[in-house]
Amino acid sequence: MSEAVLPMSATPVATSRAPTDWNGEAMRRRIALRYAAERRFRLLGLCAVLISAGFLAFLLISMGANGARGFMSTQIKLPVDFPRSPIMIDPAMLSTNPDQVLANANLPQVIESSAQAAFGKDGDDYISSGAVAALRKAIIADPGILTRKVTITVPASAGIDLAAKSDGSEADEAAVVKLEQARALSTGFNGGFLTSSDGTDPTVVGIWGALKGSLLTMAITLALSFPIGVFAALYLEEYAPRNRWTDIIEVSINNLAAVPSIIFGLLGLAIFLNMMHLPRSAPLVGGMTLALMTMPVIVIAGRNAIKAVPPSIRDAALGIGASPIQVVFHHVLPLALPGILTGTIIGMARALGETAPLLMIGMRAFVASPPGGITDPATVLPVQIFLWSDEVGKGFIEKTSAAIIVLLIFLLTMNSIAIYLRNKFEKKW
Amino acid sequence: MADTATTTNKMTARGVNVFYGEKQAIQNVSIDVDLENVTAFIGPSGCGKSTFLRTLNRMNDTVASARVEGRITLDGEDIYGSAMDVVQLRARVGMVFQKPNPFPKSIYENIAYGPRIHGLASGKADLDQIVEKSLRRAGLWEEVKDRLNDSGTALSGGQQQRLCIGRAIAVEPEVILMDEPCSALDPIATAKIEELILELRGNYAIVIVTHNMQQAARVSQRTAFFHLGRLVEQGPTTEIFTNPRKERTKDYITGRYG
Known part of the structure; x- marks a missing residue:
């Protein structure tokens, strides 16, 4: 192509430029700097990983030894x-x-x-x-x-x-x-540590009461937040019209996920206890309060997972005459389920470790017998750890560590189940 | 037009306008689709041929800002009328998409899904038969009969597209719309699909959108040329390719632009 037709002719190209010296001193230095930057970055990354691994090892070893x-x-x-x-x-x-x-x-x-x-x-x-x-x-x-x-x-x-x-x-x-x-x-x-409940003598206290309380509370939380969260996410992604109201709801849900947990505790206290007169200190109320906290996490993760389902799959299903609800339940939801489960794991793990909102609704009471049902007074593992760590009696220190181990095992079990389910669904599809 | 418009018109469109929000994508298109002939829509990118195709089975309904004016009928029934159920319409007017999009399920499930949701099979044996028949018609049976439980996404691109055609056939549609079905395929897979289209002709009214003019010449008997949202010219394929009446059609077909 000749220069005459170039529209750039108004700004003439400098013809006096020396050809690039690919083997020159400056070029070699630039390459050396580039490699150095790469090495530095890799080293920093390695340090970050090592530091986190170190902290984790310290936590596990000290907990393990004491516990x-x-x-x-x-x-x-x-x-x-x-x-x-x-x-x-x-x-x-x-x-x-x-x-x-x-x-x-x-x-x-x-x-x-x-x-x-x-x-x-x-x-x-x-x-x-x-x-x-x-x-x-x-x-x-x-x-x-x-x-x-x-x-x-x-x-x-x-x-x-x-x-x-x-x-x-x-x-x-x-x-x-x-x-x-x-x-x-x-x-x-x-063996008594796993079968008995809180007490005043550290040699006879056990974790069973708090463990059962946690189990019941988590069951309530999951039963409320998972269906509500998934259906909210599905509605917002698949059915809700795109308008100002949808935007407001979306912003509200995102903000809800960021609200400090103690506020949810106050909300639970005001609404579930004072207005609805539900029993104090009960797993029912604890689960409802934690469900409020977990639901936005599931909604956000669910919406992202649903958004990530390729539109071509929707087109394919619609193209052979599937109704919108069939598209959602036969194709979109199964494909989005692994992502939704990931969000649920994060939300439930957070709820399991939560102490502050449960203190507000009275789950910090001294409960010496395991709850018989969801309306009986109960405490949960993190609150039990908090209570024991507050005890001056020296024997409670190792009980606290042992309770932390139980909490961590509970957490790992819960996450393993969720990961197993997630992989199962991923394989099937 | 007049030669075929009398008896066997499957679908007719009259004065169709399509808007995306304020922007008009299709202006005043009138066209007929019949059973005997494969109809090809050709034209440069962005000319509206795919948009128009998607109005024929109301896939544009999924786009919130899309608005369709004019009258489109299937066997004389207004498909945008209140008596028409859109889900049933899409079963009667099947679609094959540009990129092969099998469900991430087994080959068997891909074909069986449509008959199952529409209740077309009376039992497991009947469903097996529908699956075999559809795969045979799609020219895929011999290649996959021993691995019906393998994932549909594990097939090659050409096989996937034939699976999608089989999936559309399985619900016994009256019309099949194909939106550039070969644009993601290699020449050998393309030849197989074209062969398939010729075999299906007569059983189904077929509309194919294509960029490839040789393909339009090979598979279609009627051709419509779209440009800038307007239907410039339509007629028997041989006539459009050998003796176009409009200057723009001639320019496009001879490769002057496009």
């Missing part, structure tokens, strides 16, 4: 001589109504006298209040022991437990030495 001890308990072999103990029991009644008979049998006194007889006058301080339950269990299992002298394994008191595991007070350390010499100490898996 593992929380799952173990120190036990004392306590010789009990039933015929000579102050037990008040009618063996004939034992078979008909054991709970009531044993409740009135003066068991704490039996423990106290047995411990004092075995380990000296401070003996009863070595034994946890949970010993009564162990004794009760032993009698129910074999009422025959009431006529003879037996050795029963009972949990040690918090002080002895701590002294045996790590560092206790001087008196407790001395007591541990004494007990070890008497070969009365043993360490075992604390």
